[in-house]
Amino acid sequence: MSCPFKGLKKGITRRGFLTAAGSLIAAAGVGYGTRSVQTLLDESKGLNLPGAGHASEPFWGAHQGGIVTSPQTHTYFAAFDVVSEKREDIVKLLQAWTDAAAKMTAGKPAEGDSGDVTGLYPARLTLTFGFGAGLFTKEGKDRYGLAHLRPEAFVDLPQFNGDQMIAEKTGGDISVQACADDSQIAFHAVRQLARLATDTAHIRWTQAGFIAKPDGENTPRNLQGFKDGTESPARERAKENNPAAAAKNLRKGLDEVVWVDGEGPAWMQGGSYLVARRIRMALEHWDTVKVEFQEQVIGRHKDTGAPLSGKNEFDTLDLDATDKDGNPLIAENAHVRLASSMTNDGAQILRRGYSYNDGVNYVAERWPPWRQGLEYDAGLLFLAYQRDPRTGFIKIFDKMSKFDALNQFVTHTGGGMFVCPGGVREGEFIGQRLFQAA
Amino acid sequence: MSCPFKGLKKGITRRGFLTAAGSLIAAAGVGYGTRSVQTLLDESKGLNLPGAGHASEPFWGAHQGGIVTSPQTHTYFAAFDVVSEKREDIVKLLQAWTDAAAKMTAGKPAEGDSGDVTGLYPARLTLTFGFGAGLFTKEGKDRYGLAHLRPEAFVDLPQFNGDQMIAEKTGGDISVQACADDSQIAFHAVRQLARLATDTAHIRWTQAGFIAKPDGENTPRNLQGFKDGTESPARERAKENNPAAAAKNLRKGLDEVVWVDGEGPAWMQGGSYLVARRIRMALEHWDTVKVEFQEQVIGRHKDTGAPLSGKNEFDTLDLDATDKDGNPLIAENAHVRLASSMTNDGAQILRRGYSYNDGVNYVAERWPPWRQGLEYDAGLLFLAYQRDPRTGFIKIFDKMSKFDALNQFVTHTGGGMFVCPGGVREGEFIGQRLFQAA
Numbered sequence: 001m002s003c004p005f006k007g008l009k010k011g012i013t014r015r016g017f018l019t020a021a022g023s024l025i026a027a028a029g030v031g032y033g034t035r036s037v038q039t040l041l042d043e044s045k046g047l048n049l050p051g052a053g054h055a056s057e058p059f060w061g062a063h064q065g066g067i068v069t070s071p072q073t074h075t076y077f078a079a080f081d082v083v084s085e086k087r088e089d090i091v092k093l094l095q096a097w098t099d100a101a102a103k104m105t106a107g108k109p110a111e112g113d114s115g116d117v118t119g120l121y122p123a124r125l126t127l128t129f130g131f132g133a134g135l136f137t138k139e140g141k142d143r144y145g146l147a148h149l150r151p152e153a154f155v156d157l158p159q160f161n162g163d164q165m166i167a168e169k170t171g172g173d174i175s176v177q178a179c180a181d182d183s184q185i186a187f188h189a190v191r192q193l194a195r196l197a198t199d200t201a202h203i204r205w206t207q208a209g210f211i212a213k214p215d216g217e218n219t220p221r222n223l224q225g226f227k228d229g230t231e232s233p234a235r236e237r238a239k240e241n242n243p244a245a246a247a248k249n250l251r252k253g254l255d256e257v258v259w260v261d262g263e264g265p266a267w268m269q270g271g272s273y274l275v276a277r278r279i280r281m282a283l284e285h286w287d288t289v290k291v292e293f294q295e296q297v298i299g300r301h302k303d304t305g306a307p308l309s310g311k312n313e314f315d316t317l318d319l320d321a322t323d324k325d326g327n328p329l330i331a332e333n334a335h336v337r338l339a340s341s342m343t344n345d346g347a348q349i350l351r352r353g354y355s356y357n358d359g360v361n362y363v364a365e366r367w368p369p370w371r372q373g374l375e376y377d378a379g380l381l382f383l384a385y386q387r388d389p390r391t392g393f394i395k396i397f398d399k400m401s402k403f404d405a406l407n408q409f410v411t412h413t414g415g416g417m418f419v420c421p422g423g424v425r426e427g428e429f430i431g432q433r434l435f436q437a438a
Numbered sequence: 439m440s441c442p443f444k445g446l447k448k449g450i451t452r453r454g455f456l457t458a459a460g461s462l463i464a465a466a467g468v469g470y471g472t473r474s475v476q477t478l479l480d481e482s483k484g485l486n487l488p489g490a491g492h493a494s495e496p497f498w499g500a501h502q503g504g505i506v507t508s509p510q511t512h513t514y515f516a517a518f519d520v521v522s523e524k525r526e527d528i529v530k531l532l533q534a535w536t537d538a539a540a541k542m543t544a545g546k547p548a549e550g551d552s553g554d555v556t557g558l559y560p561a562r563l564t565l566t567f568g569f570g571a572g573l574f575t576k577e578g579k580d581r582y583g584l585a586h587l588r589p590e591a592f593v594d595l596p597q598f599n600g601d602q603m604i605a606e607k608t609g610g611d612i613s614v615q616a617c618a619d620d621s622q623i624a625f626h627a628v629r630q631l632a633r634l635a636t637d638t639a640h641i642r643w644t645q646a647g648f649i650a651k652p653d654g655e656n657t658p659r660n661l662q663g664f665k666d667g668t669e670s671p672a673r674e675r676a677k678e679n680n681p682a683a684a685a686k687n688l689r690k691g692l693d694e695v696v697w698v699d700g701e702g703p704a705w706m707q708g709g710s711y712l713v714a715r716r717i718r719m720a721l722e723h724w725d726t727v728k729v730e731f732q733e734q735v736i737g738r739h740k741d742t743g744a745p746l747s748g749k750n751e752f753d754t755l756d757l758d759a760t761d762k763d764g765n766p767l768i769a770e771n772a773h774v775r776l777a778s779s780m781t782n783d784g785a786q787i788l789r790r791g792y793s794y795n796d797g798v799n800y801v802a803e804r805w806p807p808w809r810q811g812l813e814y815d816a817g818l819l820f821l822a823y824q825r826d827p828r829t830g831f832i833k834i835f836d837k838m839s840k841f842d843a844l845n846q847f848v849t850h851t852g853g854g855m856f857v858c859p860g861g862v863r864e865g866e867f868i869g870q871r872l873f874q875a876a
Binding site for chain 1: 514552553554555606620621622623625629630632633636640641642643644645646648650659661662663721722724725726727729732740741793795796797798800811812814816
């Protein structure tokens, strides 16, 4: 197959900026590898987390689980449409879901649980709930008297360049992100919630995902074979010998990037905005492209994960580095350059990506040679948390959607944006402060 | 939801037969739990298999890997259509695939490998190749001069009662079953084979699958929450204190049930017939049904896996056992009764099932109340090996497809039958003896 990018490197002349770091796919915002922010925080408190399996994650707290929680190996993401027009039905649903979530994350069966995961551990299950725009207004209608409470930051996602959103895999009034170290546990949890939702909410779309665990590496590899999640607060911590100081650094980073504070409404304190994107990778195409070219597209070495400007995975991107001919080592349209906070006025997001693999699908490519036929329906369930999507995902992806060399190999086919309220205190239900405010 | 089976138990009057054991979904033929036939054979030789990850499975041998190999936690199954009309293209393809398979199963990159699994271990990868009917004749045409070599036992699968086969997920000229203890490894292997097949064969359909590993249990649980693979040669072995005698028993069982011998053509010696069925489970429906009813449908207890006629998982089915009113403890249409070799003239198959989870799909149910809407596109990738499909799957499933109570919760939506030649000796290519015979 002839490669549409043969002249890529030569065509690059502009210089990058050198300020900080962040990314969407192969690099990271305040991203993290398998050794996570939460792990580091726990370690700094002297806590020694048990391994997967019997371990459980807390449900109650100031923040919802599943956001800074050390990434479990599997996810099952579900978006629900609320079909009841009655506000009290949603409240009842959220109460039932809170009860079920508290039980299941502790490894106990939900109310009426059909016991499908007997003997399968809690497996560090987390359930993270978000509200879509449709909960506030749908087709111009304020169904539940919540319209006036929609946060200013909760804008509609624009139609980005290249978006090929499939309606059946996009949007939804409530999102549930189930993560666990066992795929069956994550799926089971959503099934129980769906069962409890019978007449109030129906599943609109779902996506299962997984992380591959490489041997002796902290950073997972995505289906394109590149390390995904290299840029991480773990780097900063590595520079700190004092765990307390490292934890303080981490907390500060999360406060800046992830958690909504005084700028948001009261019910959003400690919450975050989730952007989910179902990104199909044209792996059939990718697999026929030479590794050297793949590395130019990404801006990193495939084996080590090091930036093309460096030698080791955790070397800082040097966007000004050039070869002997004066061409940038990290191409002008390389993924890591465009995703970096250095080229986005410091914008950062907390990524939590999972690979997905749904077999093969018929597709019509939107790039030369406009091939039609069967392609893998596989890629990345991109999940990213941020304090404000306007200065987070939207800011970063607007430019990437136009210029990223990786766009030749990926298509955004679904997803949505959801506002995740703060954590739940025992006795409360998820989103209680939103409904009490209304 | 009202349950269409409320009267199930009372409607049962006929008695079962008591001879041996075998099954399709929740029970087993010569099936096996996570402790497999191969493990037992190896243990009997004093071999101590290493854990997953760095461990690899042999590629060369009298039989193909992935048939009696201890089930890896993940599979990626692919069916290819051969699009070249030239016989030498297929031979070249099979030679390239043999080379790639030998390398990848040893944890090495395939020719031109894009290195997407760097650091991800061999993960016990096996690749099992099979030939579909289309390789022998397609639309009445003997494309490759192989028609006269089609084995007598390789009949076409009939249209079973209730089959809802989707053309895009059914059939294929060549099958590749990739199994590994890491989903990315299994998928990567098929991607490399697909890349090498470029102009000769195209992917027709694929299916990813996984096994959930319960804590302290040898038998995995399927998505309906029932233990799947209880009936196992491990039971016989447990009765033997002498490992050599146990291994002899196992080998004898495999020779009887799995491996083609003198009755088949020369190129099929040591081979087997694979029946693959993509079985969607109506989990949305299943999850609303009481556990007691689920147990009547299956014929086993959900928590322990014990037959309703017994107390422990490995108790032999007692199909004559009745309650105080004279009703059979294992219902007349219970899954385990109809799947059992006791009710199938001793017919047995070697099952190798994987759960699959492809999100949600629009479906129109074919049972009361004929509900339409979104349902989980999840269930079982049923894979079964046998010496002769006429006396194996076809014999067993013909009756099950008509009477099994479980049919109310499952729909067969795809699959195929493939003849898997014997193993490959170093220097040979897969299927070489077939092409040499032609």
